[in-house]
Every structure is written in C-alpha cells, then in structure tokens.
Amino acid sequence: MECPKDKTVTLVDVVLSGDLDAHECPRCQGNWISSAEYERWQADRRPxxxxxxxxxxxxxxxxxxxxxxxxxALCPECKRYMTRARVMVDRPFYIERCPNCNGIWCDRGEWEILEALGLHESIEQLFSGDWQAQMRSLHHNQKERQATIEKLGSEVAQMVFDLAEVLENHPNGEFGVAYLMRRFDRPQEAAGDRATNPPPSLF
Ligand SMILES: [Zn+2]
Ligand SMILES: [Zn+2]
Structure with a gap:
C-alpha cells in the first residue's frame, strides 16, 4: 500500500498503542488503519x-x-477520496476516513492526540453528523467570545461572560436578562438613528 499523501512511498507495518496493527509512512509518519484491523481491536475494548x-x-x-x-488524500485500499473530520476547536486538525471501506488515516502525531483525548477507541463518532454539528457550534461560540473580547476589552468581556454564567445558573436568571434588555431598549424616537446606524453585529 502507498501513502495516501505521497503515492511514491510504500507503507510499512507498525503497531499502535501496544496492540493495534496498522501501517506507517516512513516519510511523513502518517498512519493507515484498515477497517478490519480497527474493528478487531475495538471489539476488545469498551470506549x-x-x-x-x-x-x-x-x-x-x-x-x-x-x-x-x-x-x-485517496484511500490506499480502494482509491476513493477520503472525508475529513475536524477534531479540535482552537487549533483544529483533521482525521480522514474512507467513506467506502472505513479505513482511517492519521497524519503525523494525530493518533497520539486522539489517544490522549480518549477518542482513539471510537474514531467513527468524529464522523457522525451529531459530533460535527456540536463541533461547529462550539467553534461558533468561540468566535463569538473572541469578537466580544475584541469589542469590549478582556476585562469587561470577562464580566459579561461571568454574568451570563451566573444568570444561566440562577433559577430566576431570565429576570436579569429582561432587565438588561429593557436598559438597552432604545425609545421609539431613536428608530431613525438606528436605521442609519444599526447596532453593531458581532460578525
Ligand atoms: Zn507519507
Ligand atoms: Zn477505502
């Protein structure tokens, strides 16, 4: 089998995490885990x-x-294009999987991180729609937080985040939210100004 990232290099046998038979590219150090090998290994554990x-x-x-x-990358076993799953939020990297044979490709160092995160035992969940949607929503929240810090400065932004958390966890939190909304609800006569100068959007 050839490396999916460089077809001139042949993969060699390797063992991951002590007992998972896999393949490694001697040049880029990426790992190929065939579906049969992975399922056999997975069957012995409880994710x-x-x-x-x-x-x-x-x-x-x-x-x-x-x-x-x-x-x-093309699957080294059946030559289909592989699909990618985003793993981290801050500094993302991508795990690849063949949609046809379910073989998995990890670029250099990615298997070790999956292992550290406890994700190596259930890589298929990274490719589920649910996981992908949650990852996108988390990424969106982080961008929103970052934009808030940029607009307000880190000190005031932190106060806003803290208050939001307090209200979120308070049984009557919505009273606090309603109070804030009333405070910032502009009177009707300012509507004209608002049309020419709309409130800033975060994005
Ligand atoms: Zn390679
Ligand atoms: Zn394949």
Whole structure:
C-alpha cells in the first residue's frame, strides 16, 4: 500500500498503542488503519464515551498539524477520496476516513492526540453528523467570545461572560436578562438613528 499523501512511498507495518496493527509512512509518519484491523481491536475494548465539550475543555495541546494535514488524500485500499473530520476547536486538525471501506488515516502525531483525548477507541463518532454539528457550534461560540473580547476589552468581556454564567445558573436568571434588555431598549424616537446606524453585529 502507498501513502495516501505521497503515492511514491510504500507503507510499512507498525503497531499502535501496544496492540493495534496498522501501517506507517516512513516519510511523513502518517498512519493507515484498515477497517478490519480497527474493528478487531475495538471489539476488545469498551470506549470511554468522550463528549465534544470535554474535548474543548482539554484546551491547547500545542500540536502543530503535519504539513500534509490539509492535503486531500485517496484511500490506499480502494482509491476513493477520503472525508475529513475536524477534531479540535482552537487549533483544529483533521482525521480522514474512507467513506467506502472505513479505513482511517492519521497524519503525523494525530493518533497520539486522539489517544490522549480518549477518542482513539471510537474514531467513527468524529464522523457522525451529531459530533460535527456540536463541533461547529462550539467553534461558533468561540468566535463569538473572541469578537466580544475584541469589542469590549478582556476585562469587561470577562464580566459579561461571568454574568451570563451566573444568570444561566440562577433559577430566576431570565429576570436579569429582561432587565438588561429593557436598559438597552432604545425609545421609539431613536428608530431613525438606528436605521442609519444599526447596532453593531458581532460578525
Ligand atoms: Zn507519507
Ligand atoms: Zn477505502
């Protein structure tokens, strides 16, 4: 089998995490895990059930994705284009999987991070619509937070985040939200100004 990122290199046999038979590219150090090998290995374990939010809470791994991470790849077994699944929120990297044979490709270092996150035992969940949607929503929240910090400065932004959390967890939190909305609800006569100078949107 050839490396999906560089077809001139032949993959060699390797063992991951002590007992998973896989293949490695001697040049880019990416790993190919065929579906049969992965399923056999998976059958012996009980996946720990990791959530998107627990992944985000892990913070930064200071991981620099391989320069091949963004390169499209063909499955080394059936030559189909592989699909990509985004893993981290902050500094994303992508795991690839063949939609036909379900073989998995990890660029250099990615298997080790999946292992550290406890995701290596259930890679298929990264490709589910549910996981992808949660990852997008988390990414959106983070962008929104970042934009709020840019507009308000980190000190005031932090007060807003803290207050939002307090209200979220308070049984009567919606009274606080209603109060704030009333405070910022402009009177009718200002409607003309608003039309020419709409309130800033975060995006
Ligand atoms: Zn390679
Ligand atoms: Zn395939």
């Amino acid at each position: 720990s059930g990791v959530s998107v939010h627990s992944i985000a809470a892990q913070g930064d791994f200071n991981f620099r994705p391989s320069e091949f991470d963004s390169k499209a």
